[in-house]
Amino acid sequence: MLVLALVTCGFRIVAAPSFTARIEPESVAAGESATLQLVFTDCGRVGAPQLPPIANATIQFSGSSQQYSIVNGSSSSSVVHQYAVQPNAAGTVEIPGLAVEVDGKRLVSNPVTLRVGKGLDLSEIGFVKVVTPKPDCYLGETFPVDVKFYFRQSPQDVAANPVLRMDGFTIDQQGKRQSGQERIGADIYGVVTWKLSLTPVKTGELPLGPAEVETLFVLQSRSRNRDPFARFFGNSGEQRRLTFASETNTIRVLAPPAAGRPPGFNGAVGRFTLDLTASPTNVSVGDPVTVRMKVRGHGNFRALRLPDFPPGEGFQSYAGTNSFEPTDELGLEGVKTFEQVLVPEHGDVTEVAWPPFSFWNPDAKRYETLDERPVPLNVRGSLAAQVQPVGNIPSASSSPAPRPVANEFRPLATRIGALSGPGAPVVHRPWFIGLLALPPTAYLALVVALRIRSRPRDMSRTLRQRQEQGAAEALRSLSALARAGDAEAFCSALNRAVQERLALTLGGQAGAFTADVVETRLVRHGFPDEDAERLRRIFAALDLARYSRNATGSELESLRTDAEAVDAALRRWEGKR
Amino acid sequence: MGGKAMNDRKTHACDRFTSLIAALLFAWCCIGMAPMARAADADALFESANRLLAQGKAAEASKAYEQIAAAGRTSPALERNWAQACYQSGRPGPALAHLRRAARLDPRDADVRADLAVLRTKIGNGLESSDDAAAVLRVLKLDEWSWLALGAVWIWCGMLAAGRVSPAARASLRGFTTGAGAVAIVLSALLFAAAKQRAGEPDAVVLAPDTPVRQSPLDEAKAIFAVPAAAELRVRDTKGTWLMVEETATQRYGWLKQSEVLRIGY
Numbered sequence: 001m002l003v004l005a006l007v008t009c010g011f012r013i014v015a016a017p018s019f020t021a022r023i024e025p026e027s028v029a030a031g032e033s034a035t036l037q038l039v040f041t042d043c044g045r046v047g048a049p050q051l052p053p054i055a056n057a058t059i060q061f062s063g064s065s066q067q068y069s070i071v072n073g074s075s076s077s078s079v080v081h082q083y084a085v086q087p088n089a090a091g092t093v094e095i096p097g098l099a100v101e102v103d104g105k106r107l108v109s110n111p112v113t114l115r116v117g118k119g120l121d122l123s124e125i126g127f128v129k130v131v132t133p134k135p136d137c138y139l140g141e142t143f144p145v146d147v148k149f150y151f152r153q154s155p156q157d158v159a160a161n162p163v164l165r166m167d168g169f170t171i172d173q174q175g176k177r178q179s180g181q182e183r184i185g186a187d188i189y190g191v192v193t194w195k196l197s198l199t200p201v202k203t204g205e206l207p208l209g210p211a212e213v214e215t216l217f218v219l220q221s222r223s224r225n226r227d228p229f230a231r232f233f234g235n236s237g238e239q240r241r242l243t244f245a246s247e248t249n250t251i252r253v254l255a256p257p258a259a260g261r262p263p264g265f266n267g268a269v270g271r272f273t274l275d276l277t278a279s280p281t282n283v284s285v286g287d288p289v290t291v292r293m294k295v296r297g298h299g300n301f302r303a304l305r306l307p308d309f310p311p312g313e314g315f316q317s318y319a320g321t322n323s324f325e326p327t328d329e330l331g332l333e334g335v336k337t338f339e340q341v342l343v344p345e346h347g348d349v350t351e352v353a354w355p356p357f358s359f360w361n362p363d364a365k366r367y368e369t370l371d372e373r374p375v376p377l378n379v380r381g382s383l384a385a386q387v388q389p390v391g392n393i394p395s396a397s398s399s400p401a402p403r404p405v406a407n408e409f410r411p412l413a414t415r416i417g418a419l420s421g422p423g424a425p426v427v428h429r430p431w432f433i434g435l436l437a438l439p440p441t442a443y444l445a446l447v448v449a450l451r452i453r454s455r456p457r458d459m460s461r462t463l464r465q466r467q468e469q470g471a472a473e474a475l476r477s478l479s480a481l482a483r484a485g486d487a488e489a490f491c492s493a494l495n496r497a498v499q500e501r502l503a504l505t506l507g508g509q510a511g512a513f514t515a516d517v518v519e520t521r522l523v524r525h526g527f528p529d530e531d532a533e534r535l536r537r538i539f540a541a542l543d544l545a546r547y548s549r550n551a552t553g554s555e556l557e558s559l560r561t562d563a564e565a566v567d568a569a570l571r572r573w574e575g576k577r
Numbered sequence: 578m579g580g581k582a583m584n585d586r587k588t589h590a591c592d593r594f595t596s597l598i599a600a601l602l603f604a605w606c607c608i609g610m611a612p613m614a615r616a617a618d619a620d621a622l623f624e625s626a627n628r629l630l631a632q633g634k635a636a637e638a639s640k641a642y643e644q645i646a647a648a649g650r651t652s653p654a655l656e657r658n659w660a661q662a663c664y665q666s667g668r669p670g671p672a673l674a675h676l677r678r679a680a681r682l683d684p685r686d687a688d689v690r691a692d693l694a695v696l697r698t699k700i701g702n703g704l705e706s707s708d709d710a711a712a713v714l715r716v717l718k719l720d721e722w723s724w725l726a727l728g729a730v731w732i733w734c735g736m737l738a739a740g741r742v743s744p745a746a747r748a749s750l751r752g753f754t755t756g757a758g759a760v761a762i763v764l765s766a767l768l769f770a771a772a773k774q775r776a777g778e779p780d781a782v783v784l785a786p787d788t789p790v791r792q793s794p795l796d797e798a799k800a801i802f803a804v805p806a807a808a809e810l811r812v813r814d815t816k817g818t819w820l821m822v823e824e825t826a827t828q829r830y831g832w833l834k835q836s837e838v839l840r841i842g843y
Binding site for chain 1: 619620623624627630631645649650651652653654655657658661664682687688690691692694695696698705708709711712719720722723724726727730731733734735737738741742768772775842843
């Protein structure tokens, strides 16, 4: 360490201090920047010198560094101060020799010159156009304008809104920015479009433009692209804020002609339709009637106003309101609704009519007038009901009253009328809600109860259907069993057919009936004797079959005939009962 | 002797019965006459208040009207005249509240509606727009719509129940039941619309000019906006002596004290 210090001190003693200036690069394009380096060699620690004002450039200190070097056994140290030089215009930037005092010695740097070439050709990057639908328009006519910024290379950022320089126009509405692409000749450009609506406020040849669009681009820079790290990370360009400007358009603004101008014309320009309604139309004297006029169409809605309601039409009129509902982005089309409250002053009023509305149609180049049909009114009320000043009680003998004063209170009530106590409306009281809910709830409960009650009947119906089915099946099978001579199966089926039928007819459990039922429950109640006799035979045959299963086919056939006859007879008898 | 005693008992019973009837008649007269007497008193007071107002003594008239209403009973006529007294004595807020109350008590009263329109115009609140639907709902009071809808629902459900119980009744009442159902549904819809319309009406009127509306129901809470005298407010909530109110025109809301407004009620 000591050796190194001695060596360093020894070299310091022998080395001569120097102060040099250099600039990199030595030539740049307008808008680009260069770096000025002030190098102090073997001067020890030297602070950054204050630079004098330099013509045609803005210079800012950007940092310092220190270097040591040993070449062929001799070492040196240097301090480098860096400055960013931003030329203001094409030409040269002359940096004179700078004088600095170091350790009592005056050191002077060499002068350096930066050559500044011509700047960027913005037209190679992009351009701005102001597009108007037509070269002339009328005073007060609102028209759309597109400011379009075309570019070949996508900008990093485009200003929110362009600056449109103009004289004699007002901007009514500004639409949202739109982006897209357009082909111009063989080239495809990216396009950013701003839509505006303008209204001329004076006549003559009025300039419109230029429109200026400020953007941020990344440009390939000669001074920066040598940085390998920047190139590696893809940041090989220089961010530049550029302003593009369009050409100036000229719009000829005409005044609507004086010839043929309707008396009620108030400067409305566009294409409009009018719809007049009034509500309510069945009123008493003194009741407010709201008159609504809807103006639809295309034009300058912002300045659109209808003629005032004239006095002396039998109405007291009050200040109206209006609202506009646009149907397009720029508010050039839509519906403007005017509302005004009118109060009929006497019962002679039969309709409400609005004065005609006139406007200049710039497409047809003529004045048009909309005169809506009056809205009929039914105004009830007599003189006594008319609005009168306080204390002025009309008498029957007085002559027809002068125009009533609708801005005064009606006469005082002379009778107090029925007195009632305070209280919230019944509809807000819980018991009323209960009363309202009770009938539907009770009805639903009734429906449910009836449904539950009818369920056993449904069950008995199902059982009866099953019994009917069983009896019919057993009866149908008798024929085949008789032919087959299967006495045992025949008797079983016969027994089932008879028992099921008796259960259906008399009620009770199938299988519980014996021959006694013929006397006790059938014959006594008008069952035909002949059929009763058949039933007795069947019971006798079934009793016999318990002991002897031998029966001939004809016997079985005879029993089947009896069974069918008894079945039919029991059905008939049941029906009669 | 026995016959005489029996006659005496009959006479006593007859006397007691006569006394009872007389007492009942007296009580009935007393009960019946009391309201009539009160009504006569109210009529007299009302007339004297009207006289004071006609003489230009609006403040005294206002107090006289207040005296009539002190018993807790009021009428559209009383509220309307009271409103005029308040307005003439330079108190537009109470005037508007009384007219609003009168309109609630009798929405059919053309005089009240006309006075309300005049007052709102005079104090700069503007006229309320009106349409046919509002005119239809104004035909009846909210309570009247309520009772009508209730009756229609009861009749309809009664018919439905009768049809359920008796199939014969169901067949004979089918047309009536359908009609009653339609009427019940329409009246219920009208009741709903009337209740909704009432809910949108203001509930309170500001008494003093530039009354501060605060961020919370505390005296030290920050005032977020101020409402002018006679501003019409909807009451959204209450807490103690504080009301959370919403300005009907701007739909801004905040808290102010109950004493700073007059509730419309009814």
